[in-house]
Amino acid sequence: MAGFLKLSYQRWRRKACALLALLSLPNVFSTFSSYRYLGSQSCTLQANVDNGFCQVQSILGQNSSSRGYNALQMFLGETNCNVTLQQCRVNTCYSFRDLTGQLPSDPTITFTTGFFKSIQIISGATNFHLTREGFYFQATSSDVVLQYSTQICSDFYAVHSGIPQQFCNQPIPAITLVGTDGLTSLSCTAS
Numbered sequence: 001m002a003g004f005l006k007l008s009y010q011r012w013r014r015k016a017c018a019l020l021a022l023l024s025l026p027n028v029f030s031t032f033s034s035y036r037y038l039g040s041q042s043c044t045l046q047a048n049v050d051n052g053f054c055q056v057q058s059i060l061g062q063n064s065s066s067r068g069y070n071a072l073q074m075f076l077g078e079t080n081c082n083v084t085l086q087q088c089r090v091n092t093c094y095s096f097r098d099l100t101g102q103l104p105s106d107p108t109i110t111f112t113t114g115f116f117k118s119i120q121i122i123s124g125a126t127n128f129h130l131t132r133e134g135f136y137f138q139a140t141s142s143d144v145v146l147q148y149s150t151q152i153c154s155d156f157y158a159v160h161s162g163i164p165q166q167f168c169n170q171p172i173p174a175i176t177l178v179g180t181d182g183l184t185s186l187s188c189t190a191s
Contacts, residue, residue, distance in 0.1 A: 043081030044074045044171070045148070054088035054139065055178050056096075060171045071099050071173030074115070078150040082122065085146065085178065088139035093127075093188035095136035097176040104162035112159050115174045119148040127188050134175070136186040150174070 048057035060073035088094065098114035105112075114132040121128050121137060124144035128137035137144065150156075153168035179185045 041075035041077040041079075041150075041169075043078050043083075045072070045081065045083045047084050047086050049086050051177075054085045054092075054094050054144065056083060056085060058171075062177075063173055069097070069099060069176045072175050072177065073171035074150060074174040075171055076150055076153045076156050076168060078148070080147060080149060082145060082147050085124075085144040086142070088124065088142050088144050090139055090141065092180055093136060093138050093185075094125075094144075094178050094180055095134055095186035095188070096178050097134040097186065098132060099173055099175060100156075100160070101132050103160045105159050106161055109159050113151075115150055115156070115172070117149040117151050117155070119146060121145070122147050131186075134186050136188050138188050 042059075044058045044060050045056045046059060048055040051057065056072070058072040058074060060075075062070050062072050064070060085094075098116065100115040112132050113130050114134070116130060116135070119128075119130050119135050122145035124141035125137040125139050128135070153166070157163065157166045157168075
């Protein structure tokens with residue numbers, strides 16, 4: 001009888017452990033997918049009136065890229081973020097460059113919007129366009145309201161699959177400061 005109870009206890013224990021392992025699998029998969037497939041990061045861009053006209057800053061800061069640009073740090077997976085650029089000059093073309101275009105990318109993918117999934121003007125500008133090189137717009141008001149979403153991790157690294165370490169939950173030096181002329185500017189007449 002003692003042998004039977006010992007054997008039954010071992011079977012019960014194995015089944016209980018297997019059941020617990022199965023129940024914990026969705027948590028493991030949801031951990032991966034929350035970073036890889038969902039847009040769940042905080043919005044990082046905000047207005048910066050202390051550093052010039054019509055300027056943004058990142059709450060994560062900035063660093064210098066290999067080409068000497070001041071790169072604003074951003075997250076993948078930022079979704080429906082609004083930022084108001086203040087003190088813009090009416091009828092002036094503003095733009096920023098997407099620095100992730102310098103990263104190795106899959107040559108078979110011919111169309112991508114770069115780091116951003118979408119950007120739209122809510123108010124205060126016309127003639128705006130998103131390209132893989134960046135974003136430009138022409139101010140029609142002193143305040144320009146943008147709404148943006150960045151690529152989710154899986155989409156971004158599908159294009160940039162040559163990057164050896166793919167971190168989904170760490171900031172990326174993504175864009176330049178907003179500019180009107182010089183190295184960082186895009187023409188408002190570009191297509």
